[in-house]
Amino acid sequence: MTKILFSDKLDNCVERWKSAGLTVIGPVQRANISTYAAVEHAAELDFGLVLPDRSIKDLFFPQSEPMLRYTIKKESIDTDECLPPSGPRIIFGARPCDASGMAIDDPLFGWDYKDEYWFQRRNETVIVTIACTKADDFCMCTSLKMAPDSTKGSDIMLRPLAGNKGWLVEELTDRGREAFKTIADILQESSDPAAPLAVVEKKFDLDACVAWLQNPENFESRFWKEISMRCIGCASCTYLCPTCHCFDIQDEGDTYTGIRRKNWDSCSFALFTMHTSGHNPRSTQSARWRQRIMHKFNYFPGKFSVNSCSGCGRCSRQCPVDMGITETLQEISKLSL
Template structure:
């Protein structure tokens, strides 16, 4: 197959081609002074100068809140009705290679003991187009978790900035079909690719050691947890922007007569996350909740699903109001 390129001026045509067929086009755009993933309609909405969007694109596969059933209360019965999964054809454009790598873990969880169609159908209808990073900051640490701006894990199409064009690399079958469906927009040829931003690998981090230390339950009551994370205020903002965090809560909302069952994002950083009806809380203190998040990323996911729990996007570091840096904990646990 000849080398493909996408002229940046053709981005509008690509958006039209996608939306014209009834699909939604999601891309980083500027909203309320920050770059975020949103459904967009035209090329001028697409942010050009960004490191990565503040939120991850997970909300288009796993929305913050969604109705999964409806109910009506009868005199002595409850009428429960399922709802259709809303899974429109979606293109996520301009995701970064790090966050795309989160998809394997997402799928592993949502298909583990129960196939959650609300997730799987949406993911199946989504094409992820990543763009290699030409910019970064001191929160980026993909290279430390064995990813890089050249990684293509989870992506369907991988683009590289190349002056006024992107070079195009098809990664998956879905990506191939995407290119075929919008063939008119893509051109053939070569272009000189811009230099990538490679975050410096944190040399003090040894993932194997982190994993080994977490596997040995001896660390559980290590005072180091409290020492490292006592400043955590439990706001959960890290879990909300994290591309791999996917915990949710089920709530029934409505009146005494009818209502909806909703699946809402939840966060392991809240004390109510593990609070038992008895009043007992197995994770009473914030450092225990933080320990759980860290273990989920560097022990539970790698061990249970052989997938990455952390992709090194650095969102949790950027968004943290007390600047609790996960890499500092990784360094400590590499000792």
């Protein structure tokens, strides 16, 4: 016997969580795009998506975040620190690749400096993940040694029942248990079986790819130029990626007063590494694409023992020129045979 949350009871749960002061967030379709956003009612949530166009990263690391306001006076500079708006939240219906993406970035944001913006939001958010029963051509979690029901980064894992009737509930963390205490009486005991999980084909041999990337001889390989020739150098892949975390700090304002912001930045842009002198150590798009792959599968795991990729496939799914991590690692797999 397992606890079950029936779909027709979800609106009661949303009400319950809202009354308990939680902001309820979930997958929605709005203005011709699917994303995770705050909702008032369960009916607004869309569980039919393979995964939303946008990842949950934005909820922890927004694209533009005010850090401080400043006023420059004759003798002094006044600063007023901006912290993110506080308040408990529950994300209902994250995908396993999105939830694990946040866990992948935790060590990065807590490494030499503890990023308060990230951790305040992380600590105040319960992630309720729904295992995937369908996948598309671009899903690649299994290639990353994950699965359509990976629990990494989730506080609660829900496994869909056959016929979209509801979900089997698995409580994973204290934060998850706490949030589900509020709805304990709504859950029912049942022995209904879970719907079969999505079948996600394995597309490349990750270990072989990592070994190839770690071999210093391959850093200058012609492969990088060939694979990235059609890359147009936009940041679509980076900005949709649940784990890409690079940012730039910008002061916006006039000479005397302004606001310091933390804005997303991308290694795809030439400006990312441009020196003041005009010299650019990554002067070509192939060097930039190599950096993106090396960072995710060589440098990041070298430092944090985890790949900086959760296999969501958004980079390939949305690429204007049909590139992406999948193709690159597939080709590297072939090279390393």
